[in-house]
């Protein structure tokens with residue numbers, strides 16, 4: 203089961219925003235701020251007056267020490283002799299998801315779709331996807347998820363009753379959004395059984411119990427879909443190009459993300475080799491969405 207790396211900076215309160223932005227710049231997947239205005243998580247004491255804490259969360263594969271040293275040096279340059287405390291910790295999924303939940307903000311996509319934590323409400327008449335992230339990735343807070351949601355909305359506006367597959371579904375956010383936007387049959391798969399369980403729960407909680415969820419490999423799907431969503435990682439997308447492309451029906455769309463802008467050309471080429479055509483590429487920060495399609499014969 204994957205772990206996460208947390209880099210913690212306990213700083214003078216006025217430097218907390220700088221610490222958070224340095225962590226973002228260092229490619230943190232999420233940044234948490236604990237200051238006097240934020241209620242501490244259960245069991246934790248509030249930060250002392252005049253201090254604040256910024257925590258950056260990274261994938262476990264990231265080497266933390268160089269980032270720690272660099273961010274600390276930048277902060278010390280601004281600290282005028284005040285103390286900067288820094289720490290590095292490897293967290294398990296449970297810790298990560300509990301912390302992440304505290305900072306789960308509503309996301310508004312394309313004017314009519316909302317992704318919300320259970321304690322928020324969408325405005326009247328708008329479509330709400332309520333996500334309890336549990337131990338799975340996908341609250342909409344990551345640029346790649348937001349890019350995929352926008353694409354899903356557009357693809358389903360063109361073809362409201364399309365069938366859809368969400369490969370690497372994590373929390374189920376994309377598949378559930380597709381179902382709520384009118385997709386007629388939705389299948390969600392992930393190779394992490396914990397994600398599959400969370401996605402199933404989220405599907406039921408969103409009134410979409412008919413979404414099929416499974417941890418079986420994409421190679422065994424054996425079905426074609428009008429819309430295929432795969433927000434994984436560039437390397438995995440290239441490796442799985444053949445079975446993922448095989449799931450795209452004639453005239454169907456394939457939205458690929460989890461891709462850094464610098465990796466987009468390789469991913470596109472892998473799917474062109476499978477007979478798909480590049481439709482467009484969208485970018486958010488350093489992340490790309492590659493939109494492929496299978497042209498009808």
Ligand SMILES: C[S@@+](CC[C@H](N)C(=O)[O-])C[C@H]1O[C@@H](n2cnc3c(N)ncnc32)[C@H](O)[C@@H]1O
Pocket residue numbers: 338339340341342346347350369370371372373374375376391392393394397419420433434435438442460
């Ligand atoms: C970045 S998360 C995306 C979650 C969600 N779909 C979203 O867009 O926010 C990637 C997910 O892909 C899953 N994954 C990674 N490799 C996979 C594979 N070979 N087959 C299926 N799922 C995979 C991971 O377990 C993880 O849940």
